[in-house]
Amino acid sequence: MSPDGSKSGRKRREIRAKLLKTSSLRGKFTSDEDDSGNLVRDNNNRKGPKRGREGQSDHDDDDEPMIKKVASTKAVEAVKPMTENVKPSDSYLSKTRFDQFPLSPLSLKAIKDAGFKTMTVVQEATLPIILKGKDVLAKAKTGTGKTVAFLLPSIEAVLKSPPASRDNRQPPITVLVVCPTRELACQAAAEANTLLKYHPSIGVQVVIGGTKLPTEQRRMQKNPCQILVATPGRLIDHIDNTSGFATRLKGVKVLVLDEADHLLDMGFRRDIERIIAAVPKQRQTFLFSATVPEGVRQICHIALKHDHEFINCVQEGSGETHQKVTQMYMIASLDRHFSLLYVLLKEHIADNVDYKVIIFCTTAMVTCLVADLLGQLSLNVREIHSRKPQSYRTRVSDEFRKSKSIILVTSDVSARGVDYPDVSLVVQMGLPSDREQYIHRLGRTGRKGKEGEGVLLLAPWEEYFLASVKDLPITKSSLPLINPEAVKKVQKGLGQVEMKNKEAAYQAWLGYYKSQKKIAKDTTRLVELANEFSRSMGLAIPPAIPRNVLAKMRLINVPGLRTK
Numbered sequence: 176m177s178p179d180g181s182k183s184g185r186k187r188r189e190i191r192a193k194l195l196k197t198s199s200l201r202g203k204f205t206s207d208e209d210d211s212g213n214l215v216r217d218n219n220n221r222k223g224p225k226r227g228r229e230g231q232s233d234h235d236d237d238d239e240p241m242i243k244k245v246a247s248t249k250a251v252e253a254v255k256p257m258t259e260n261v262k263p264s265d266s267y268l269s270k271t272r273f274d275q276f277p278l279s280p281l282s283l284k285a286i287k288d289a290g291f292k293t294m295t296v297v298q299e300a301t302l303p304i305i306l307k308g309k310d311v312l313a314k315a316k317t318g319t320g321k322t323v324a325f326l327l328p329s330i331e332a333v334l335k336s337p338p339a340s341r342d343n344r345q346p347p348i349t350v351l352v353v354c355p356t357r358e359l360a361c362q363a364a365a366e367a368n369t370l371l372k373y374h375p376s377i378g379v380q381v382v383i384g385g386t387k388l389p390t391e392q393r394r395m396q397k398n399p400c401q402i403l404v405a406t407p408g409r410l411i412d413h414i415d416n417t418s419g420f421a422t423r424l425k426g427v428k429v430l431v432l433d434e435a436d437h438l439l440d441m442g443f444r445r446d447i448e449r450i451i452a453a454v455p456k457q458r459q460t461f462l463f464s465a466t467v468p469e470g471v472r473q474i475c476h477i478a479l480k481h482d483h484e485f486i487n488c489v490q491e492g493s494g495e496t497h498q499k500v501t502q503m504y505m506i507a508s509l510d511r512h513f514s515l516l517y518v519l520l521k522e523h524i525a526d527n528v529d530y531k532v533i534i535f536c537t538t539a540m541v542t543c544l545v546a547d548l549l550g551q552l553s554l555n556v557r558e559i560h561s562r563k564p565q566s567y568r569t570r571v572s573d574e575f576r577k578s579k580s581i582i583l584v585t586s587d588v589s590a591r592g593v594d595y596p597d598v599s600l601v602v603q604m605g606l607p608s609d610r611e612q613y614i615h616r617l618g619r620t621g622r623k624g625k626e627g628e629g630v631l632l633l634a635p636w637e638e639y640f641l642a643s644v645k646d647l648p649i650t651k652s653s654l655p656l657i658n659p660e661a662v663k664k665v666q667k668g669l670g671q672v673e674m675k676n677k678e679a680a681y682q683a684w685l686g687y688y689k690s691q692k693k694i695a696k697d698t699t700r701l702v703e704l705a706n707e708f709s710r711s712m713g714l715a716i717p718p719a720i721p722r723n724v725l726a727k728m729r730l731i732n733v734p735g736l737r738t739k
């Protein structure tokens with residue numbers, strides 16, 4: 176917020192968006208001209224790529240949410256959630272207090288200490304159903320307390336389970352929470368420890384890639400571990416390599432899949448199926464996410480009982496994003512993206528002394544390049560992606576969570592779930608892997624009913640993505656003036672970025688867009704665009720790519736590529 180309390184930069188963008196809207200209404204459905212004179216045309220829908228397992232995947236509201244318990248659904252048939260037209264309120268909070276439910280007084284004490292006065296909408300909607308013993312598929316907007324919603328009843332399940340006998344060398348794990356990324360697993364475990372403040376005998380352990388397996392094995396052996404939070408890949412490592420671990424999983428009473436739609440998509444499917452096979456059929460299962468695409472409704476029966484409840488806290492037609500988060504998109508040729516990003520950031524920083532920005536890039540190596548460039552431009556920037564050691568990622572994540580006046584450049588390892596308070600702006604550079612990822616990335620701002628801003632920066636040939644988010648309140652903003660000094664500064668900064676970073680970014684960029692069917696179907700065009708990206712990094716000729724890498728991408732002998 177600038178000193179006078181206005182967000183003049185954001186205001187400027189909103190005014191530009193309004194002006195554009197009125198002008199474009201005149202020429203609706205024809206082409207729009209971005210400021211570089213390129214004609215951009217509307218295109219159709221697209222399909223995004225399937226993402227890899229944890230760590231390998233680089234792609235690495237507040238209107239009245241509708242709490243509507245849909246009648247028990249047969250998991251296979253898609254049941255449209257019931258909705259009523261209710262006046263949207265601006266709160267993610269309900270009026271219901273936690274002590275109106277049969278929860279442990281010690282949990283209630285911890286909740287009070289955490290400063291939670293009333294339940295959030297999703298907590299109020301799901302707790303009674305879960306306490307009745309039902310399986311639940313819950314959909315609620317980002318930043319509205321889904322983690323506490325599944326942890327509270329999970330703690331109740333532990334309290335109801337018979338304490339393990341002291342001499343039991345493989346005491347049962349009662350609750351298993353699966354998260355798609357390491358930061359999210361650590362965060363859920365931290366939230367669990369907050370709720371367990373007065374339950375000293377209940378232990379939470381975390382198993383995630385990037386840490387030493389033996390360290391985790393010792394910790395689980397020596398400390399209470401009634402609740403285990405895990406990323407899929409590492410959990411399977413323990414099932415396969417930690418003696419007695421599979422036995423401990425036979426005690427699971429509650430299985431939680433956080434960011435369930437992501438865990439159920441093809442990238443994780445095999446791991447999730449193995450994990451489900453490793454826990455008892457006789458259990459309760461909770462699937463939570465801010466997005467539940469139709470496909471997930473069809474496939475959720477692999478985890479949920481047929482008589483599960485689908486609880487949809489997102490009012491139909493209000494869209495899956497928050498009203499208080501303004502969403503803009505900008506179309507500019509690739510050669511302007513870095514300067515545009517720089518101008519956007521300087522504008523935002525000038526208007527928001529407590530700025531806290533997350534910039535999402537398409538891959539780890541592009542993230543690395545952008546972070547390097549912004550560092551050269553003397554911005555206070557950090558980076559998180561899968562090419563950084565876990566200790567570094569954890570340290571930076573903790574630092575960013577506690578800081579203001581800071582910029583985080585990141586891949587999709589930070590797209591979902593991570594709860595960084597008071598993020599003022601989310602910038603998404605280039606094509607999000609799909610609609611859900613766009614929504615989750617945007618959901619890093621506007622949490623707990625707060626305001627926020629999202630800007631999606633696309634090249635003209637990426638504009639077709641907008642068809643997949645046309646139901647969301649995203650408006651086109653014309654481009655801010657990019658003064659020649661800024662261009663020169665960015666070009667100078669690019670000149671100081673190491674060549675190996677540019678080579679890696681170019682190769683990763685090509686790999687990512689090769690996975691975008693609509694763009695990759697014409698490989699010659701794909702390579703032309705990649706070489707446009709290469710020039711935007713200030714390279715006169717595109718970097719050479721190892722022949723074996725091109726073979727894996729199935730791009731051997733495509734004109735415009737250089738091999739080494």
Ligand SMILES: Nc1ncnc2c1ncn2[C@@H]1O[C@H](COP(=O)(O)OP(=O)(O)OP(=O)(O)O)[C@@H](O)[C@H]1O
Pocket residue numbers: 290291292293294295298315316317318319320321322323464465591592593594618622623
């Ligand atoms: N009843 C409550 N009152 C106030 N704050 C709460 C309450 N429950 C949870 N919170 C806080 O709200 C914030 C967002 O919660 P959480 O991260 O679980 O959101 P989420 O719905 O899981 O978001 P995402 O979809 O991004 O994963 C956290 O800081 C959490 O501690």
